[in-house]
Amino acid sequence: MARRTGLSTISDVAARAGVSPATVSRVMNDRFAGEPEVAERVTAAAHELGYSPSHLGRSLALGTTNAIAFVVPDLGNPMFQAVLSGLSKTAAHDGYRVLVADSAESPSDEPLLAAEIRRRADAVVLCAPRMPAERLVPLVQSLQPLVVINRPDLSLSAPALAIDYESGIQRIAQHLYDLGHRHLVYVAGTERSVSNRFRVKGLDAFAAAHRDVRIDRVDGGVSSADGIAAAPHVLRTRATAAIAMNDLVAIGLMHALSQRGVSVPRDISVTGMDDIPFAQFSSPPLTTASVPHVELGVEAWRRMAALLRDEPPGYDMIFQPRVEVRGSTAPPRSS
Amino acid sequence: MARRTGLSTISDVAARAGVSPATVSRVMNDRFAGEPEVAERVTAAAHELGYSPSHLGRSLALGTTNAIAFVVPDLGNPMFQAVLSGLSKTAAHDGYRVLVADSAESPSDEPLLAAEIRRRADAVVLCAPRMPAERLVPLVQSLQPLVVINRPDLSLSAPALAIDYESGIQRIAQHLYDLGHRHLVYVAGTERSVSNRFRVKGLDAFAAAHRDVRIDRVDGGVSSADGIAAAPHVLRTRATAAIAMNDLVAIGLMHALSQRGVSVPRDISVTGMDDIPFAQFSSPPLTTASVPHVELGVEAWRRMAALLRDEPPGYDMIFQPRVEVRGSTAPPRSS
């Protein structure tokens, strides 16, 4: 097999410096203890040849790639981007790079994808895996070290980090309740999605605890367009407040409502979830629950780093969303 | 050196199947032409051992990693995220993964970072490099194959893709001019940034071509907060229209203006740049220039794929932003 790249190898440097590859390796890794003059010759030769060690070669010999994989359902989603941003920057501090894999929202592809990319990295962060529990549990076993984000329902054999959407949406509901609303409508996300399920669960719990509240449900989705489409259905329920699955839906909904001459929050209150940067600039500014996505990435790396050093990774964490009251909620009209 | 991972190797499979590693390799890569019975034994053994080939080993032997590096100034920036999303999804179709590197907006770190990560991948996409031309040009030479995004000023020895902000902002200015505006104010980005420079250049050219136009400039930045901070300065110019460096700034600016009781577009028109998803939901909906960030990523991969196959990469492309007229612009009050 001929040489693939034009780059110089450790043997080239060794030959030029008149030493053995072993010595070059030692010098390059500051493990050299012999004659300073030899070390100098090696560094000089390396410099002249523009040599830098092949990461691949090192990885194979060392059994470590200094890379972690990040598997995510959709890189286009701003929430996941925030997680990635936090993860990538923090990992970089420790000399680790992130390899990304987008499963394109296909739950059935996730296990293979994760397994494949795991082979290219030292560990994997599974972000909001869509696959069912019966596939996730064994996968988590087999792919360690691994950190799971946003699957708080399972007890897994790996560190888990999550946002407590269930509690978050209850806080939102409570906020509306405190304002006097008794008839709410939930603009749901995709029926089967895990994130939607937690919200539904939270609302069910809330309804159970507050028997004087009625919570209708209309089909929505996850995008602004879905919010726009949901507007007529929301109005038809005659609810005094709408809880959208996330900020994107809420903003689309508010937009469509105002186009129909419905005033937010006078005629109807609207809430979101996530507190994306634009929530405060919508009109009216959106009351929502703030979710620390970047911190999720940062904490994920913290867990990962501990795992990679064979240290205890620390406790699992569930971030509690915080209600940000802005202009899109107010007491209901009649009360 | 002891075995690092608990994973089974090609030799394990070979031993179990009673064949040589070479045969296993052939079977795993569909290059096997011999007895079907042998192939079966191999696949069975591989299956029993839960074997999957080490990517590292293959990479080293093959001299190709099936990964490309993506170097970007700030992964937190939605524009770059869009590029990454387009790039990653398209590359995945061809079996390539993306390794990300965030230079944290530090131009001086970029060359080293790019060189380092280049060693881990088959190629690199340099996205909006901040480093000066005298460092970029030799770097591009040494890191090939490589694609550069958003440095249209240089003629580089690599495929280049870019957004023509210079023309984009002129189109915006023209739109305002056509509405009757003659006194504009530009809310600038960071002074030294390349992206700001092109906008300034475009506006200078526009001013030169339209001597009856006055274009003031106030300092801004790149975020919504910067737009908010710029509001009083914008008002002080008494311009009839404000051209913000990007949508984030424009939205912050509009927000601050409306809080001061200034009506957009009645009292002053405001424009942005990028057409982020929320531009259409701001109030009023933002007139802006639409920029195809995802396509930038897609085209980057197309170039890259050609390069990796030693084919001609096709022509460089400069995407022309398209003005999206929405509610934030109107004829000036007095005219």
Add this chain to the structure above:
DNA sequence: TCGATTCGTGAAACCGCTATCTCGGATTCT
């Protein structure tokens, strides 16, 4: 002064896989 350490460096094995070369046995041709 001679044997026992210590020290500096090289040789060689190995990480896991692929590709080339080789060779014995089966098949084909004359």
Add this chain to the structure above:
DNA sequence: AGAATCCGAGATAGCGGTTTCACGAATCGA
């Protein structure tokens, strides 16, 4: 039937590093 060809699969040599082990020279103690 004997020679020529083919074919299946193994042995082997890397890919570019790291690390263990070994060995000769220098240093030490007696």
